[in-house]
Structures are given as structure tokens and as C-alpha cells.
Amino acid sequence: MSSTTTIAHDKLARLIGTPGCPVLIDVRIDEDFDLDPRLIPGARRRSHRDVDVWANELHGKRSVIICQQGKKLSEGTAALLRYHGVAAENLVGGHEAWSNAGLPAVPLAKLPALNPLGRTVWVTRARPKVDRIACPWLIRRFIDPDAVFLFVTPAEVEAVADRFNAAAFDIENVFWSHRGALCTFDVMIEEFGLNTEPLSRLAAIVRGADTARPDLAPEAPGLLAASLGLSRLFSDDLEQLEAGMILYDAFYRWCRDATDETHNWPNRRPGA
Template sequence: MPSPTTISIDKLARLIGTPHCPALIDVRNDEDFALDPRLVPGSLRRPYQDVQIWHSAISQTSAVVICQSGKKLSEGCAAWLRQLGLPAESLEGGIEAWFAAGLPAVPANKVPPRDATGRTVWVTRARPKIDRIACPWLIRRFVDPAAAFLFVAPQEVAGVAERFHATPFDVEGVFWSHRGDTCSFDTMVEEFGLASDPLLRLATIVRGADTARLDLAPEAAGLLAASLGLSRMYSDDLAQLEAGILLYDAFYRWCRDATDETHNWPNVRQGAAQ
């Protein structure tokens, strides 16, 4: 019988990547973390002994706490969070169970350094269309929910990255960018260890829309149209990003849950006049 203080890996896996995912807190000690320094997608490491300090930084309405095997560290931190007024559960079986299930895990050394507030900071060209909205969506949903994005003049990306300790993406000559005939979104899916079937399907759609190869997926033309429409609707890049996040939420859920569903209205009853 499931414990009332835990969440199963299957249930958590269904929440990750959605707007309503709880805060994911990894409280493994340094020795356990060194055994396999990968993270449940979207999770942030915190010291278990400081839970009464860092709990106030959690902006989500609930939390899941992750330790090595789902025992004392995660159970204790989750109990403290509940005591402090935040609904919280421990991941059943801990990260060992997550790894054993073969679920996506983000290599910690691929996550850029965080700023003083604990966020990763990214910089790219202004006036985003497709890749520069898709990549922030992926980062927010699977790497760092608090990530900040700076949109600047193309010629200033490198300088802003240096002076403001930001990670550049989707520009020439940087790590997080196009490779061959793939786009920056493909690079992030691969490098962050997120190659699930739904995200690979979405990556094909993004690649088709972003590289003018609409034949790669029937949905690529729709993504291109919606993306160009958003770019005409919003003059503010951050407002466009927030609208685009919702667009990619919808595409992701279609890729994950609805590819076999069709819509046919009105249904013609058998034998009815046509």
C-alpha cells in the first residue's frame, strides 16, 4: 500500500514537463551525489540540514523531495516542509528507483552555473521565433524552472554573456546551438539527457519549423504559423516568451498523450444520407 507521505516515480514522471509540476528538491548528501551526479529533470540540489532556511525560496505550491533511496533525508525534509506550511512528499525509492526505471536524468555538469539567487541565466538574440522560444520552454520545464532569459541585439550576445555571466544559446560558435542539420532544441534534448519519445517527437517538429523543412513532420507547418503569429502579436520578447511557453506546453502534451487521437465532426452515422 502506498505511503501517504510519498509519491511514486510513475506519478512524478507524468508531472514533470507540465505547468503544475511541484518543486523538485534533491537533498542527497555529497557522497551519494558523487556516485551518480545526475538529477531528476527540473530538480535543484539543496542541503537537507538547511531546510528551514531554503524553504522560503520555493515558489511552487507543493514539493517533492528526493534523496538516494527515499528514506530518512527525503522523508525528514518533506515532513519539515509540511510543518512549515508547504505540501510535500518524498520520492518513493529515491533517485535509485528513478535511475533503475531508466527515466530521463540531467547530468549536473551540463547545467550552467547559477547566479546569486540560484537561477541559471541565458542570453540569445532578440525577436525570437521558434528555437529561441522552444529552448527556454525546455529549460523551464526540464532543467531550471526559475531560469532567466536575456534577449539582446545579435552583435551583443557574446559581450552580455561575458559581462553578465550568462550562457549564450542559439547563436553561431557556442555550445548550445545548431549542429549540422539539427537545431539548438535538438542539442539541448541530447545534452541534457532528455531523449524521451515525446521530446524527440517534439524536436522533429521544432527542427522542421526552424530549418524550413516542413516535410519532417506534418505539425511543423502549424508550429511555424503559430510562432510567426506570436512574433507579430508581441513587441516585447519576454511577453512573447510567456505566450510561447503555453504553445509548447500544448505541443508537448500532444506529443506525449494525444498523437493517436483524431477529431471528426460531424460524425456521419452509418446509413445516414450524405
């Protein structure tokens, strides 16, 4: 019988990128982390020594604890969290097993600095359409579930980024932006080491919709139509982002699980 306090890396991989993904906590000590300074997508670093302090952040949430090999640090931390009433599981084999399975991991060096609440802060142009919704979706689902997004007047993006220690994206002459034929969503997938088949398929759809290249994917015009519709439905950019999260959740699950599925209205005539 499988343990109710552990989770295998293949099962966790199916949860990452979905709204039902647990909170992922990496408790590797610095010496182990330095051997592979990457995070399982969406994970945040915490010290096992301070678990009694940060346990309150996880109340009412399911969590998965990750150490180097899935042994004493994650076992003990998960057990302490359960003592505090938090539903916590230990990742079997830890970060090492995840890495050995060839699953994607995010280089910590590519993440922007955290604000005092431990969140990344991003800023872009107001009135988003495609890329400026797709990128926040990718960040929330695979990089930082608590990321903060600021939508401001285009001319002020870089100044706001500087003043508020935020990462500017999808404007000219910044790191997180278009590169040649690639849109910002493509660049983030590449830089964050998220080159999985479903995300690469989604990237082609986003690129087609964002750069007027419907030939790149048959689904691109549909994404563009839905994105433009959302921009008309919502005058508040943050409300539009929340609605867009559902849109991209659906496109991602199609890219991952349903590309071979078809749907036809059955034509059943009486007596046929």
C-alpha cells in the first residue's frame, strides 16, 4: 500500500502547472542546493529550522516538501507541518530523483529579487492582450504562484521597475521581451528551463496569436479571438488577468492531454 505522506515525482509532475498544484517547499540545505541551484517549477525555498514560523502560511493548503534525497529533512519537515495541522507530503527521492528523471527545473539565478513578502514583482504595459496575459500565467503556474503583476502606462514601465524593484517584461530593450521571431512567452520558457512538449506546443499558439502568424498553429486565431474578447470584457487589467488564467489553464490542459481528442455532433436520423 502506498504511503499517504509521500508523493512520487511523476505524480507531482502531473500537478505542476495546474490550479490544483500543492504549495512546493524546497528545504535543501545550502550545501546541497549549491550542487544544483535550480528549483522544481513553482517551488520556494524555506529553512527546515524555521518550520514553526512559516507553517502558518500553509494553513488550509496542501504542501509537498522537497529535500535533496527525500529523507530526513523533508520527512521531518512534513511531519512537523502535519503536527501544525497542515496537509504535507514528502517528495520521494527528493530533488535528486526529480533531476535524474529529466524533469524541468528553474535556475534560481533567473528569478527576480523577492520583495519583503517573498514574492517576485513584475511590471508591464497596461491593457494586455496575448503575451502580457500568457507570461503572468506561466509565472504563476511554474515560477512563483504568489507573483505580483503591475500594469502601468507604457512610458513608465522601466521607471516603475526601477523604483519598485520589479522585473519589466514585454517592452523593448529589456531582458524579458521579444527576441527575433520569439515572443516573450517563448523567451521565458527557454530562460526558465521549461521546454516541455506541452509548453512548447502552447508557445507556438501564443506566438502565432501574438505576432499575427496564424500559420504557426491552427489554434492561434482562436486564442487571439478569446484574448481580444477578454480585453473588451474587462476594463480592469487585474480582473482580466484572473479570467485569462482560466483561459490558459484550458489551453495548457488541451496541449498536454487532449490534442488527439475530437468532437462531432452525432448525426442520427430516425430509422438509420
